[in-house]
Amino acid sequence: MAKSLLIVDDSATMRKIVIRTVRMSGLDFDRTEEAGNGAEAIEKLKQSPVDIVLCDVNMPEMNGIDMVKKVRAELPTCANTKIIMVSTESSQDLIDSILREGANGYITKPFTPERFQEKLSPFMN
Ligand SMILES: [Mg+2]
Numbered sequence: 001m002a003k004s005l006l007i008v009d010d011s012a013t014m015r016k017i018v019i020r021t022v023r024m025s026g027l028d029f030d031r032t033e034e035a036g037n038g039a040e041a042i043e044k045l046k047q048s049p050v051d052i053v054l055c056d057v058n059m060p061e062m063n064g065i066d067m068v069k070k071v072r073a074e075l076p077t078c079a080n081t082k083i084i085m086v087s088t089e090s091s092q093d094l095i096d097s098i099l100r101e102g103a104n105g106y107i108t109k110p111f112t113p114e115r116f117q118e119k120l121s122p123f124m125n
Contacts (some may be wrong), residue, residue: 038062
């Protein structure tokens with residue numbers, strides 16, 4: 001069954017790379033949206049929840065950690081939304097704390113289509 005995806009990153013170029021990598025991974029999304037920071041993502045999710053969010057950590061206005069906290073605390077319509085962080089930040093402490101806040105996975109940059117396939121396919125059923 002096709003799923004919906006929201007890509008959150010302050011770099012438009014990185015969003016394009018993520019979109020291309022998702023396509024190469026063979027995962028099937030019927031709707032893909034983009035947001036430039038956590039606040040923009042929250043607004044989009046309020047309008048229309050998605051199945052999976054791929055989210056950068058370091059972003060202006062609202063970073064990825066604050067976004068995860070806010071989605072989990074304030075958006076019950078997104079209770080089933082899976083949030084996968086995509087970041088160059090690879091400290092285990094940071095990863096652990098983001099997962100504790102309610103993120104469902106973590107992919108470090110640079111990434112491959114195989115990595116996306118591995119991390120996202122459990123949530124594609
Ligand atoms: Mg960034």
